[in-house]
Amino acid sequence: MYEAKPLNYDYNFLEPIISSRTLTIHYNNHYLNYLNKLNKLLKENNYNFRYSKEELFNHIDEFPLNVRDDILFNLGGVVNHELYFSSLGKNEINGKLEQKIKEKYGSFDNFKEEFIKKANQLVGSGYTFLVMDKNGDLNIMNMSNQESPYIYGMIPILALDLWEHAYYLDYQSNRSLYIKNFFQIIDFEQVNNLYEKNL
Ligand SMILES: [Fe+2]
Numbered sequence: 001m002y003e004a005k006p007l008n009y010d011y012n013f014l015e016p017i018i019s020s021r022t023l024t025i026h027y028n029n030h031y032l033n034y035l036n037k038l039n040k041l042l043k044e045n046n047y048n049f050r051y052s053k054e055e056l057f058n059h060i061d062e063f064p065l066n067v068r069d070d071i072l073f074n075l076g077g078v079v080n081h082e083l084y085f086s087s088l089g090k091n092e093i094n095g096k097l098e099q100k101i102k103e104k105y106g107s108f109d110n111f112k113e114e115f116i117k118k119a120n121q122l123v124g125s126g127y128t129f130l131v132m133d134k135n136g137d138l139n140i141m142n143m144s145n146q147e148s149p150y151i152y153g154m155i156p157i158l159a160l161d162l163w164e165h166a167y168y169l170d171y172q173s174n175r176s177l178y179i180k181n182f183f184q185i186i187d188f189e190q191v192n193n194l195y196e197k198n199l
Contacts, residue, residue, distance in 0.1 A: 001039050002053055004032060005082045008187075014088055017181045022169045027085065030165055034077030034146075041071050053079050057150040076146030080127055083159040084166075089187025096136075096199065097157075097192040104138050112183055115140050115160075119179045122162050130158035130191070136199050157194040158186065 007027060012020040042049070045063055056075055060068050093101065093108055105111035118140045119128040126144040131154040133139075141149060149156045160182055167178035 001043075002035060002049065002078070004035055005086070007085055008190075009089060014185050017170075017185045018088075018167075019170050022167070025169075026081075026161075026165060030163075031078070031081040031085070034074050034081065038071070038074040038078050041067065041074060045071075053082075054150060057148055072148075072151075073146050076148045079148055079150070080146055080156075080159055081161070083129075083156055084127070084161045086190055087158045087160075087187060088185050089190060090185060091187045091189035093188040093192070095192040095196060097188070097195040100136060100138060100195070116179055116183075118142060119160055119162060119182075120176055125163045127162055128160045129156040131156050132195060132198060136195070155194075155198050157198070158191045 007023075011023045011027075014023060045067060047063075051059055053075065057072075057079075060072060063071055098108070101108055101111045105114060115128065115130065119142070122128060122142045122144075124144060126142055126147070128140065128142050129149050131139050131141055131149045133154055139154070141154075143149065160179065162175065162179075167175060171178045
């Protein structure tokens with residue numbers, strides 16, 4: 001069985017940007033439902049949990065064709081949510097990621113502007129990710145539903161959940177304000193740690 005990854009903070013820590021109610025429902029209902037469905041599917045297919053969740057994306061060919069899309073959807077739902085929740089917090093940009101962002105985008109403000117622009121372009125449900133490749137290069141990309149950048153050989157290091165359940169109770173249809181406010185509640189220390197770990 002894959003275990004749930006606990007939150008690094010209390011449910012009310014991100015208020016008023018994300019309410020305690022939204023976070024409670026998001027973590028306990030949405031995220032844990034994906035985890036339960038994934039574990040059930042994997043057990044039904046006699047999987048012995050020998051890979052990490054992230055590694056499993058590259059071993060999907062070990063399962064029968066007719067269950068692969070279901071496994072990928074729920075695995076994405078688990079891994080994407082874990083990254084989103086761990087991306088949230090209140091620590092400023094630092095380390096090698098700060099240097100790389102300045103090198104690639106000119107300044108942190110330019111990066112922020114690019115990320116916000118990309119997120120606003122997403123149609124339907126999905127995520128905006130900051131991803132890195134094996135050489136440490138960065139890219140901002142949108143993925144639909146529970147698709148994962150791991151499928152495309154990239155490592156996601158920051159995730160913004162743009163499904164309505166992530167913001168609708170707090171922002172209703174004002175998704176662009178949720179996207180803008182997201183930048184006040186990012187744990188960039190955690191994002192940098194992921195970046196440096198994968199260099
Ligand atoms: Fe979500």
